Amino acid sequence: MHKENEIIKHDSWEVLKKHTAARIALGKTGVSIPSNQNLSFKLAHALARDAVYDLIDKKELHHNLDELQLPFLFLQSCAIDKKQYLQRPDFGRKLNQQSIDIINKEDSNISYDICINIADGLSADAVNKHAMPLIHLLIPMLREIKYSIAPICVIEQGRVAISDETGYLLNSKMSIILIGERPGLSATDSLGVYLTYNPKVGNNDALRNCISNIRPEGLTYEIAAQKTIALINEAMRLKMTGVCLKDNNNFITN
Amino acid sequence: MAKATPFRSGDALAGLCAESYQERIAAQICLADVPLTNFLNEVVIPYESDEVTRLIIDGHDHIAFSEISSFTVGMFRDWLLSDMVDTTKIQQLQFAFTPEMVAAVSKIMRNQDLILVSKKCEVVTKFKNTIGLKGRLSTRLQPNHPTDDLKGIAISIIDGLFYGSGDAVIGINPATDNPEKVYSILSMLDDLILAFDIPTQSCVLTHVTTTIDLINKNAPVDLIFQSIGGTEKTNTSFGVSLRLLQEAYEAGLSLNRGTIGNNVMYFETGQGSSLSANAHEGVDQQTCEARAYAVARIFKPHLVNSVVGFIGPEYLYDGKQITRAALEDHFCGKLLGLPMGMDICYTNHAETDQDDMDNLLVLMGTAGCNYIMGVPGADDIMLNYQSTSFHDALFVRELLGLNPAPEFESWLYKQGLTDDQGKLISSKSNHPLLKYINA
The missing domain is CATH 3.20.20.70 (Aldolase class I)
Known part of the structure; x- marks a missing residue:
């Protein structure tokens, strides 16, 4: 009978694992990684894959947005499914005709300060877990400053730039989008927030600001909400978002 | 060139790829008949507006190129795979090759061709x-x-x-x-x-x-x-x-x-x-x-x-x-x-x-x-x-x-990290590298 520790060569520096999240000191059998490490890696990848293909929990969002007395619209991009969404970012940046029709039913004489969008992006998991807690913090802050808020746009298979179209169609000075970031092996549920002043189709990413890695273990809801409000206030003052805004305002730090 | 490229999502996104399997292979067959000299005379991005094009054209080694100047893309593939071409030959001609020539020939090559010719190269x-x-x-x-x-x-x-x-x-x-x-x-x-x-x-x-x-x-x-x-x-x-x-x-x-x-x-x-x-x-x-x-x-x-x-x-x-x-x-x-x-x-x-x-x-x-x-x-x-x-x-x-x-x-x-056969040795916890990190 062979014992496990005869087959696997453990590393003498395992104690260093506590200083880093990197997959160090995995040990080896021959030159290969031990079974348990191999399977834990595969599990992390499986979770990340599932996160990409997860769907927005519309029922839960519906319930939560009602609670906050926020009107909302359920919209979709031109991507017909996740497979197409992944290969055609251009489709994910455009609303489908049905969604445009839904927005056009809104009163076009009303304009707003802020258009808030929620989109699955590359992790509906992130949106399902973290979008509402963040919205719950943001809305009272926005209402206190008396920003008018457009109907919340919940968008399936959307990319960041789709917030240009919604913000434009809803006559909003700024459009912000809460979107699931690309899942990693260590976190599959990072939420990102992108802010664009003067949203219109064709804006490029240099015209936006971004807050990344929002989740309890990363950037907390409280700090993310403060940063978002600080960026909105600054953008409203300067009438712009993008690289310039970030460079001149180092106050937005942790 | 684009239509002859094996399918990938980016070319589809750019609207450049072939519309059918047949069109793709037909494009490869056409490409195989294109003379290499065409890549010097018909640039893919204008010389006037792109400094990379100017670099490619101005840096071309005409003298070395004379050895392959009569080739078509198809002949170029056959020549690269032949016993006439070895490590030294490829090194001698490296500035006779332009990016468009090597991209073109790669498009009509199978994976095994790409591997075999790569294997002939040595860049130290x-x-x-x-x-x-x-x-x-x-x-x-x-x-x-x-x-x-x-x-x-x-x-x-x-x-x-x-x-x-x-x-x-x-x-x-x-x-x-x-x-x-x-x-x-x-x-x-x-x-x-x-x-x-x-x-x-x-x-x-x-x-x-x-x-x-x-x-x-x-x-x-x-x-x-x-x-x-x-x-x-x-x-x-x-x-x-x-x-x-x-x-x-x-x-x-x-x-x-x-x-x-x-x-x-x-x-x-x-x-x-x-x-x-x-x-x-x-x-x-x-x-x-x-x-x-x-x-x-x-x-x-x-x-x-x-x-x-x-x-x-x-x-x-x-x-x-x-x-x-x-x-x-x-x-x-x-x-x-x-x-x-x-x-x-x-x-x-x-x-x-x-x-x-x-x-x-x-x-x-x-x-x-x-x-x-x-x-x-x-x-x-x-x-x-x-x-x-x-x-x-x-x-x-x-x-x-x-x-x-x-x-x-x-x-x-x-450092005592490998044995005389180059096999890794399990490192002791008192190795100087570990002491260094803990210092």
Whole structure:
């Protein structure tokens, strides 16, 4: 009978694992990684894959947005499914005709300060877990400053730039989008927030600001909400978002 | 050219790909009849508006080209595969080949052709060690950390050294471009390399302008990194030009830090970068990629790698497309005279997994790839993607009988990390490297 520790060569520096999240000191059998490490890696990848293909929990969002007395619209991009969404970012940046029709039913004489969008992006998991807690913090802050808020746009298979179209169609000075970031092996549920002043189709990413890695273990809801409000206030003052805004305002730090 | 390209999502996204299988092969059949001289007379992006085109045309070696000037693309393929062509022949003609010629011929080649011709190439570079010799496979140790924590970075480096990785470069993608932070990482790397007399070079992969500034502040810079593309507009989107690259190259040379050679540049490229910057000028992504190699080669780099699976599924959707692109990139780079390595990698939204990467790793090993990445457990915790691990490097070295760079191989033995057969020895907890990290 062979014992496990005869087959696997453990590393003498395992104690260093506590200083880093990197997959160090995995040990080896021959030159290969031990079974348990191999399977834990595969599990992390499986979770990340599932996160990409997860769907927005519309029922839960519906319930939560009602609670906050926020009107909302359920919209979709031109991507017909996740497979197409992944290969055609251009489709994910455009609303489908049905969604445009839904927005056009809104009163076009009303304009707003802020258009808030929620989109699955590359992790509906992130949106399902973290979008509402963040919205719950943001809305009272926005209402206190008396920003008018457009109907919340919940968008399936959307990319960041789709917030240009919604913000434009809803006559909003700024459009912000809460979107699931690309899942990693260590976190599959990072939420990102992108802010664009003067949203219109064709804006490029240099015209936006971004807050990344929002989740309890990363950037907390409280700090993310403060940063978002600080960026909105600054953008409203300067009438712009993008690289310039970030460079001149180092106050937005942790 | 675009329509003859094996299918990939990025060309579909750009609206350039063939509409049917038949159209694609018909385009390949047409392409096979195109004379090589056409690529000199009909450029894909105008000479007047693109400095990369000017570089390609002005730098063409007409004299060496005379040997193949009567070829069509099809004849070029047959000739490359024939016994008439060996390592020396390819080296002699490297400036007779243009990116468009090698991209074109790759489009009518099967994977096995790409591997066999790549295998004939040998591109050797030197700085503090020798990379690219036949029978060798090096690794870039990539100890990235999400907050650039120096201890976290150092731990991953030690882990990699114990596993025999790090001979191509110890290269860190910083989480921030902050110059002070980059300086502190460079100093830490330099101290470690000096303390243990490691025959390797360091690099912090930040923008060239940051590196030039740091050189002026006497930072210990070994290799100078920059991402580059194959059109002038792509390079503009990266904030570089040929002139700026030349400035960076001269700054690197002026330091004279190479002990056995002066290949000071490190470039990364990847199919899809031009399209993602909307700078592809109607050219398919693989031809854009090959043109980036024309930029790279004038600066005699120590290392060049494609980040093949990193740019995303909208450019290379699945394992099949990533594999094909990696073989093409390696082939084109090597023919053009570059020390090609490969970041065998994928993101979590690509339709692929470790098995596909294992397959590609074996293929790259057989093709004679100069180096691969070495990331702890294949999981880059800063860039959030999966590359090859230290174990993967050991696997392919063992499988194919490959060894690290000779100087580094001797160092591993002297440090008691390998035995006289080059096999890894389990390191004791009192090894000086561990004492160093705990100090």
